[in-house]
Amino acid sequence: MSRFWSSVVHNLSPYVPGEQPKIDGLIKLNTNENPYAPSPHALAAIAATMDRLRLYPDPSATGLRETIAAHYGVTREEVFVGNGSDEVLAHTFQALLKHDAPLLFPDITYSFYPVYCRLYGTNYETVSLDAEMRVRLADYRRPGSAILLCNPNAPTGIALPRAAIEALVTEHPDKLVVVDEAYVDFGAESAVPLVARHDNLLVIQTLSKSRALAGLRVGFAIGQRPLIEALERVKDSFNSYPLDCLAQAGAAAAIKDDAWFQATRARIVASREALVRGLSELGFEVLPSQANFVFARHPGRRGADLAARLRERAVLVRHFQKPRIEDFLRITIGTDEQCSRLLALLHEII
Ligand code: PMP
Numbered sequence: 001m002s003r004f005w006s007s008v009v010h011n012l013s014p015y016v017p018g019e020q021p022k023i024d025g026l027i028k029l030n031t032n033e034n035p036y037a038p039s040p041h042a043l044a045a046i047a048a049t050m051d052r053l054r055l056y057p058d059p060s061a062t063g064l065r066e067t068i069a070a071h072y073g074v075t076r077e078e079v080f081v082g083n084g085s086d087e088v089l090a091h092t093f094q095a096l097l098k099h100d101a102p103l104l105f106p107d108i109t110y111s112f113y114p115v116y117c118r119l120y121g122t123n124y125e126t127v128s129l130d131a132e133m134r135v136r137l138a139d140y141r142r143p144g145s146a147i148l149l150c151n152p153n154a155p156t157g158i159a160l161p162r163a164a165i166e167a168l169v170t171e172h173p174d175k176l177v178v179v180d181e182a183y184v185d186f187g188a189e190s191a192v193p194l195v196a197r198h199d200n201l202l203v204i205q206t207l208s209k210s211r212a213l214a215g216l217r218v219g220f221a222i223g224q225r226p227l228i229e230a231l232e233r234v235k236d237s238f239n240s241y242p243l244d245c246l247a248q249a250g251a252a253a254a255i256k257d258d259a260w261f262q263a264t265r266a267r268i269v270a271s272r273e274a275l276v277r278g279l280s281e282l283g284f285e286v287l288p289s290q291a292n293f294v295f296a297r298h299p300g301r302r303g304a305d306l307a308a309r310l311r312e313r314a315v316l317v318r319h320f321q322k323p324r325i326e327d328f329l330r331i332t333i334g335t336d337e338q339c340s341r342l343l344a345l346l347h348e349i350i
Contacts, residue, residue, distance in 0.1 A: 065220075102145065177198075
């Protein structure tokens with residue numbers, strides 16, 4: 001293959017998502033989905049929108065953006081919506097992250113980021129996590145155009161407090177700081193309240209995890225108007241609708257159902273604490289997670305081997321073939337029954 005073609009192929013090597021096999025009785029703890037059904041109000045809103053499928057959806061998603069704005073205490077003009085936060089990230093890369101100076105992000109984080117960098121021609125540099133697998137902000141004092149952090153980080157689950165994010169945006173007024181808060185609702189502090197006083201901060205969230213709507217594909221960004229306008233310009237250049245009408249209606253109803261949201265996340269956090277205790281009793285080292293997954297390794301067992309043995313027993317967990325984390329398993333918090341089954345199988349295997 002010529003050098004030209006091998007570089008094209010390299011730049012287009014896709015992100016490999018977690019498996020979605022269709023096997024009866026499978027316990028899926030590999031893709032950080034919510035184990036519970038979404039808000040019944042969201043489902044009812046989707047059903048009630050069916051008779052509007054004949055019509056085009058609102059291209060500005062005005063109602064949904066207003067609902068998100070009201071919920072987070074910002075204005076509609078400070079909200080951008082897309083088909084999942086992956087699409088919001090894609091627009092962010094195209095609109096805001098194409099500079100000569102590199103984009104900085106941790107070496108161990110959401111594996112989509114380097115894929116997007118290659119796809120959109122974004123120059124990037126990774127910054128090592130520290131010895132405890134934490135993001136150390138002092139390490140970002142280096143030349144760069146922007147900083148991209150996943151908070152809580154994936155796959156470690158470790159979160160930075162809001163004050164640390166504020167210190168970062170204050171210390172780097174010339175860098176755009178993008179915070180991907182896909183997992184923020186399971187115990188971490190959101191940076192959204194900082195948007196009002198920092199024009200170099202963009203916060204991205206999703207309804208796929210804490211709202212149990214991964215299949216609906218809704219994500220959003222909150223930032224000051226110039227950032228949101230830049231995202232809108234990229235979207236408009238595709239002449240694309242942001243979201244179909246079912247997604248707009250279902251997402252708005254889900255955001256409004258705070259009772260479902262609070263109860264479900266409390267349940268998942270309680271299950272996480274129980275799973276952490278169970279894994280620790282089995283001898284696992286578990287990183288302190290504020291997400292809907294835990295990242296754990298057993299001192300005596302290889303990660304790949306444990307993942308394979310669980311798979312033989314119809315339990316899927318995520319394993320990364322990557323230096324430094326190859327002996328860790330990333331385990332999604334399932335129902336209490338699923339977590340108990342996982343612990344029983346690990347007990348048997350170990
Ligand atoms: N960011 C992070 C850190 C994620 O783990 C995921 C889900 N894999 C996403 C963004 C994208 O989620 P979605 O497109 O479903 O909103």
